[in-house]
Amino acid sequence: MLVQAPTDIVSLDNILPEEPLLMMGAGPVPIPARVAAANSIVINHLGDTMAHIIEQVKSMSRYVFQTESRHILGVAGPGSAAMEMAVVNLIAPGDNVLSICNGFFSHRLSEMAERNEAHVSRYVVPDGESADPEKVAQLLEELKPSALTIVQGETSNTVYNSRLPEICALAKQHNCLVITDAVCTLSTMPLAMDEWGVDAVITGGQKGLSSIPGVSLVAFSERAWEVIESRQGHLRHWCLDAKLADQFWYKKSYHYTAPVSGILAMHEALRLICSETLQGRFDRHERCSLALQGAIEALGLSLYVAPESRLNSVVGINVPDGVTGPEILALMSGKHRVEISGSFGPNIVRIGQMGEQCRTHHLFRTVHALGASVRELGVNVDLPTGVAELEKRLQVS
Template identity: 65%
Template sequence: MTDNTRPTDSLTHQRAAAAAAALPVSCPSVDPLTSILPEEPLLMMGAGPVPIPDAVAKANSVVINHLGDTMARVIDQVKTMARYVFQTRSNWVLGVAGPGSAAMEMAVSNLAWPGTRVLSIVNGFFSARMAEMARRVGAEVATLEMADREIVSLDTLAQAIERTRPEIVTVVHGETSNTVWNRQLQDIVRVAKTVGALVVVDAVCTLSTMPLDMDAWGIDVVITGGQKGLSSIPGVSLIAFSDAAWERVRERTVPNTHWCLDAILAENFWHNAGYHYTAPVSGVLALHEALRLVCTETLEKRFARHQRCSLALQSGVMALGLELYTPEACRLNSVVGIALPASVTPRDVCNHISRQYQVEIAGSFGLPIVRIGQMGEQCREHHLFRTVHALGRTMCDLGADVDLPAGVAALEESLSAAGHR
């Protein structure tokens, strides 16, 4: 019998078999998302991310060139709208391909380096994160630590400012971890300016949900994420530098250790339509639409909507028979903290309300609380009624003593009273 196999065919098969045998990891078999995600979409009512409007979701499905005239026009409009939301005339508005923490790290790593004196006002998880970032770039970091659910005394701050003579002061406007609002932010900035310090403000959960006026309050850097008050997707953030802060960035002589977060390199894309790295174009388009919706609503109406809905939610929670975690004097409206009875744990509540009622709320870094967000698209009446009902039913299911009809009634009463003012 004649062997018709060509030598080249045999060699090809041998090489393919050898290559397959050489693969160190076998090809996996995984489940499609349709079998992982719940059949009914979850209502995202935690501390972020939040539900996104249809216009934002549609924009996030589009891919365009990250350079060129179309993207340059999009970026120009993003910066214009962002200046309105930040309430600044500064030219130095940049986007960040990363979460709000990446914007935070851009602020810290561009303004601080080995030997820089930094004072961090710490009253929760995220304000401590800024201090840690400053330590990692070699700054000399002093912390002014507050007891849980307390805000800094201005006299205490003034003493710390005089003692440490910081070049940079960091503070969180709304501490989402324990729902504390640093409501005297404008005064904090004023005290910091007595020694010429630049002030960096984390406004991740407060920008567009509560008043914050960058220029009028004298803030030097404001950072925010896309996934909270702006109701955009996670992973694309915004940062704004004052002229004074940008001058420090430009004049630094110590190279920035973060290449991707180097503000001078980022300027080439965000201000010169040039290349830095491949931008997350879909996320930038989503951010454009999110900002456009904020501008269409206007900040004044948006602030009023957030306050009305948050206060109504707080009324409903208290009428259920549950306690709000943070004292009213420093209570954050954007994220509402709820103290739990000893009989239930945050994990129990979060798991049950998600599985049984398709509502997502959040625990918080070891604290005996759950948190409900009131940011952007979360602040809609129908979301509030569904959330209060689901929370009340969950507490009942877990054996806690709550008054569900009273909670829903108080929510309705608060919303109706606010609507008739």
């Protein structure tokens, strides 16, 4: 018998709420109207219009990654696919790899290297701290890895590897490639790929860039591309093979059918970044995130990471005694229509400060939703002082 069409399916109009949740978690983040509109268009993936758009995406990406490299590739897939693309193209079975691990996503990079049969040594940084260049120098000397993996901003526990430039310089002295995950940080804070000497920078669409999930970017340095070019034999991954992807991204030829709508959305997201300018965007993110952090502390809550290692792109808040993270999340989303994130590990809740999340009106709504929710759950917080602090730090006239 043929399988029949299900009869219990309802349209999205009946599933999606009238007022969507304000997405203030660790991603995906709200997208600008221009990005949403671009995402609704389908065009020929190999026509002249697409070729023109791809040229612009590469040119704008060079600015956003701060690189002159001609080896920026798009990936039809999540940030993890871009991570895997960097790993499998630069790390061969049998290679020695140093993975700096200070959270869930940096562990994921090390696992990817291990699955590709590399010999992986992990520098597990104490929770809540950023990687120490002295320790990295020692490990580079000892292990002589051909590649090092690191996450600039660990979304999972809100740690910022602030000394990435020094780590890159050390790696260069040891002829070791640096693979950096900048999924939540790219365009929210400085990352100067060429100046710092990063060999692969990975980003997803749905966080710092404020585009849609499912289309990601990887930028390879010239040094990294030489490694890719010199590879003998076939890579085990067909979709993630950078040399095959190069066919589409640089030679107007076919690799697989590109996610045209997602690339158009990425185009618009990048264009908005270029018109805001990187510096303007960094300033907006810093101002908003610091104001949010100040407001949270003024409420009477505490932040998970000490200022010197604290990530601005995602803010981790200790769950106060007597309540649970899921209770806070449920009240914030159910009653206030504001969604924030729980945690991968520590007892925290997380509020994102990436792209469109860094807007004054979103911050007021989020701080109010957080303060009102924990107060309703029986925690003694000072909501007026929290909101006043936010206003003061944002310098609202």
